[in-house]
Amino acid sequence: MQIVFMNRLTKWIDDTEEASAVLWIGEEEGVWRLGWRSCDADEKDDDLLWYEGGSWNELLGVYRQELAARMGEGYRPIIGGVFHEEETFAARTREQLKLQYYSEQYADERIYEELCGWRRRRSGAERKAPYLLASNRLLKLLSAFLPRTQEELLQIPGVGEAKAAQYGPELLAITGAAERERGFPLDWVAEEVADDAFACWMYKRREEKYRKQLEQMRLRRSLLQGIADGSGIAALAADSSCTRREVIEALEELEREGYLIDPLLDRELEPVPQAECEAVLGAFRALGTTFLKPVLHQVYGQGFAPEGGLDLYYERLRLLRIIVRREQTPGAESSGAASGM
Template sequence: MQIVFMNRLSRISGVDQEMYAQLWIGEEEGIWSLGWRDFSGGENYIENLWYEGGSWNEMLCVYRHELAVKMGDGYRPLIDGIFHEEDSLTGRNQEQLKLQYYSEYYGNEAIYEELCAWRRGKASSERKAPYILASNRLLRLLSTFLPHTPEELMQIPGVGEGKVAQFGADWLAITTAVAREHSFPLSWVYEVIEEESFVSWLYKQKEVKYKKQLERLRLRRILLQGIENGLGLEQLKVNSGVNRRELIEAVEELEREGYSVEKLIHVELSNMPQNEQEAIWNAYVELGDLFLKPVLHKVYGDDFSAAEGLDIYYERLRLIRIRFRREQTHKVGMATSF
């Protein structure tokens, strides 16, 4: 095996005791290997094989995730740029991340819960998903820094004039109800944060990010292999450990990226009457394909209900919509080619 990359990492453990390790990538006849050598016991090392296989992309995902775990635990590299990605962390981004870091450790939990309750009520009354109104991150920031005026609200990352106009009065009614021990502007935060703890926290954020990327990549591989082998959603659910709704979303993403998912659609719709499929198709032609509920009501009636639940009907709507959108895209492509 040929070693194509190696880096040394170290961390301080206990009183002036340095621990170090090696991270390496090797290749032999198209097979990639990725490993970690722990030298904490002296010159003899313990080796952990993190990955072995033929996919460079999967190996890179594993590399980034496992490395983020180690760096979150305090290891630092001899050679920088170790994640092999473009570093786009500007000064402004870093300031915002420091505010987020501080909010995760010093937020007012009672105020945070009150803001979450506000969001649930608002989402229900406006029939919107809660995350569209405000993210958990934003509510944490509000509960930590407790703005008292619209001008102070505007200093919270993620809050602009639109948010202030929509929700500012509601938020301020909650955040001004308690005393605060700090002031605006928030530049004092950057001075009280311990830099090494902040850096470790950043790597923990990378760990979460890369774990999601790795899970998405592995799900894609399972889906593509399963679809090629003629599996249906239920068997894919067993193989992947992912629920059917998430599988459908992943299938839609594969279709958008240009992969063929027609075998799966054929399997899932094989027992569905043709006239029912045509009625759904015609409803998309008439109503458009953005929203599923109007199509469901058009085909099955406004008061439609089913003993087995509506999930299976929405699955079929989404699978037929994949075909519908594919044909519309093909028509547009044909039209623009002339």
């Protein structure tokens, strides 16, 4: 095997002891390998093969995720610039990220649980999704910095004038009742946050980002292979360990990117009566493709409640919506599924 890339990484375990390892990429007869080898004599069991296969793009995805994970543990490379796209932030964004980091480390858990309870009650009363009222990140910030006034509340990232006016008194009733050691403004946070700990936290965030990108890449490859092999949605869901809805959402993304998924559309829509398909397509053209429920009501009626539930019908709507969206794309040809049913 020919080694084409190697980098040494080190981290301090304490003030006197240093751990080190080598990250390597090799190639042999079209097969790529990516691995991690400990340089410490007593840790040879830590030698790992992270990837072996023929896809350079997948290797890069694994490389980014695994390297970010190790840097999140404190390892630093001797050769810098290990990521192709280094994230840089404006000073204000970096300050807000440090506030978020601090809140995850030092949030008052009792206050956080009270805020979560408030959000559940409010979302139920207003019939809104909880995240529309306040994200977990915002509740952590509130429970860490414990604002007592409207002015202080507005200094929390994620709280604007509208949110403060609507929910401020209720939030302050919870956060203002708790004791706090430090007050506002929050410019003291940057000095309290250790640079190395903050860097590790940032790399862990990057690891999660790369993990999701790698999962999407593998899912896309699995779906394209399944479509080529004649698989339906049920088989694609089983092979990829996804739900049927996740598969359909991935198919919508593939269509937006220009991949040909007509064979799958034809197979899945073949059992649907022609008149029903035309009615759904007409409703999307008239009402737009943003929302599914208005189309469902127009085609099947307001009180439509089939014995097996609505999941099957929403699947049909999503698949037929792909056809209409393609029609609305400049230069796009009509789907064979639309004309062949």
